[in-house]
Amino acid sequence: xxxxxxxxxxxxxxxxxxxxxxxxxxxxxxxxxxxxxxxxxxxxxxxxxxxxxxxxxxxxxxxxxxxxxxxxxxxxxxxxxxxxxxxxxxxxxxxxxxxxxxxxxxxxxxxxxxxxxxxxxxxxxxxxxxxxxxxxxxxxxxxxxxxxxxxxxxxxxxxxxxxxxxxxxxxxxxxxxxxxxxxxxxxxxxxxxxxxxxxxxxxxxxxxxxxxxxxxxxxxxxxxxxxxxxxxxxxxxxxxxxxxxxxxxxxxxxxxxxxxxxxxxxxxxxxxxxxx
Amino acid sequence: xxxxxxxxxxxxxxxxxxxxxxxxxxxxxxxxxxxxxxxxxxxxxxxxxxxxxxxxxxxxxxxxxxxxxxxxxxxxxxxxxxxxxxxxxxxxxxxxxxxxxxxxxxxxxxxxxxxxxxxxxxxxxxxxxxxxxxxxxxxxxxxxxxxxxxxxxxxxxxxxxxxxxxxxxxxxxxxx
Numbered sequence: 001x002x003x004x005x006x007x008x009x010x011x012x013x014x015x016x017x018x019x020x021x022x023x024x025x026x027x028x029x030x031x032x033x034x035x036x037x038x039x040x041x042x043x044x045x046x047x048x049x050x051x052x053x054x055x056x057x058x059x060x061x062x063x064x065x066x067x068x069x070x071x072x073x074x075x076x077x078x079x080x081x082x083x084x085x086x087x088x089x090x091x092x093x094x095x096x097x098x099x100x101x102x103x104x105x106x107x108x109x110x111x112x113x114x115x116x117x118x119x120x121x122x123x124x125x126x127x128x129x130x131x132x133x134x135x136x137x138x139x140x141x142x143x144x145x146x147x148x149x150x151x152x153x154x155x156x157x158x159x160x161x162x163x164x165x166x167x168x169x170x171x172x173x174x175x176x177x178x179x180x181x182x183x184x185x186x187x188x189x190x191x192x193x194x195x196x197x198x199x200x201x202x203x204x205x206x207x208x209x210x211x212x213x214x215x216x217x218x219x220x221x222x223x224x225x226x227x228x229x230x231x232x233x234x235x236x237x238x239x240x241x242x243x244x245x246x247x248x249x250x251x252x253x254x255x256x257x258x259x260x261x262x263x264x265x266x267x268x269x270x271x272x273x274x275x276x
Numbered sequence: 277x278x279x280x281x282x283x284x285x286x287x288x289x290x291x292x293x294x295x296x297x298x299x300x301x302x303x304x305x306x307x308x309x310x311x312x313x314x315x316x317x318x319x320x321x322x323x324x325x326x327x328x329x330x331x332x333x334x335x336x337x338x339x340x341x342x343x344x345x346x347x348x349x350x351x352x353x354x355x356x357x358x359x360x361x362x363x364x365x366x367x368x369x370x371x372x373x374x375x376x377x378x379x380x381x382x383x384x385x386x387x388x389x390x391x392x393x394x395x396x397x398x399x400x401x402x403x404x405x406x407x408x409x410x411x412x413x414x415x416x417x418x419x420x421x422x423x424x425x426x427x428x429x430x431x432x433x434x435x436x437x438x439x440x441x442x443x444x445x446x447x448x449x450x451x452x
Binding site: 119125 | 308310344345346347350358361396413
């Protein structure tokens with residue numbers, strides 16, 4: 001067995017990668033089928049909703065419609081705002097060209113459903129129902145309604161894996177709201193009870209947190225994976241790092257990060273996108 | 277031929293269990309819990325197969341387990357083979373009660389959980405620091421669930437071994 005162990009260690013990494021990708025392609029249909037069965041059972045479950053449930057859902061829908069009508073009445077104002085922003089953007093592009101600055105990357109969204117969650121203590125990832133056939137490629141950013149989710153780690157034909165932002169080897173450039181200086185965000189696992197955590201590193205010394213006024217950590221466009229200003233998490237306390245040059249702190253991520261049923265993959269617009 | 281059939285059936289049973297466990301973990305993972313149950317694969321049936329068949333069966337199951345749960349590829353494959361080699365010196369099929377087999381599986385599960393926690397914290401810097409609180413909670417939950425599962429899994433493997441028969445043996449109706 002010792003000889004076999006030595007042989008296994010000595011195997012070329014290409015063989016191990018091949019074995020892993022073969023396992024992935026075998027595994028992906030299982031998660032897709034179970035996810036579709038779950039969706040179907042959810043659909044049939046709602047078919048049996050009671051009148052009481054339907055009435056309360058209609059009440060919620062009526063409130064959403066009323067809100068929608070208010071926004072429709074403000075259409076003229078919004079159109080003016082859009083044209084103002086477009087004008088500002090075109091001026092910004094001209095300035096960027098004059099100064100020789102690279103324009104900020106733009107993204108196109110691809111909606112993908114989560115088929116499987118692997119949220120162990122040592123590794124956190126989600127499986128998605130879209131892959132290279134739907135133009136989902138590794139290193140694309142993934143977001144949801146409350147901020148960032150992670151980054152595409154691996155893409156199969158019709159499935160992909162997202163490395164969650166709680167993973168310790170997930171590191172991105174970030175900044176605090178209202179402060180443009182870059183800091184580093186790194187994942188720090190999920191606590192019992194499902195509380196996702198991260199750490200913020202390389203925080204300048206003059207950044208302090210007042211009592212009951214936590215700082216909001218946002219994404220930076222410097223990394224290229226995410227656009228600037230997306231929510232990452234909240235920092236309630238900063239402490240001295242070992243070297244004495246910077247501060248570090250714990251980042252509390254959104255509690256629904258591990259429960260998200262659907263995500264948005266951010267595809268850089270340089271790639272040709274075909275939405276389905 | 278019968279031994280080859282048992283070999284295949286045991287791998288199939290392990291695969292079914294790994295997929296089911298992965299789906300269950302996917303559901304409870306939302307609340308920050310995770311079941312770790314590699315000890316369940318040490319059912320005494322391997323003693324029926326002999327060393328040349330039981331080791332590959334455990335190795336393949338271990339590799340599948342590693343891949344499904346994002347462990348370092350080969351960790352559980354080798355750990356399970358090593359524990360099996362040590363255990364076969366004193367565990368013999370038919371001689372132990374189901375309670376003794378369950379206790380053995382609990383010990384094997386505990387050893388592998390500790391080995392994996394040490395491996396995570398010591399050698400793999402890219403893996404999350406496995407906090408002792410989460411480690412103890414998950415280990416306690418896994419052990420609690422392993423007791424009934426161990427009894428069920430043994431019965432499940434028995435029924436599969438009895439149920440899956442080669443076509444050459446013919447259907448019962450045709451035999452009549």
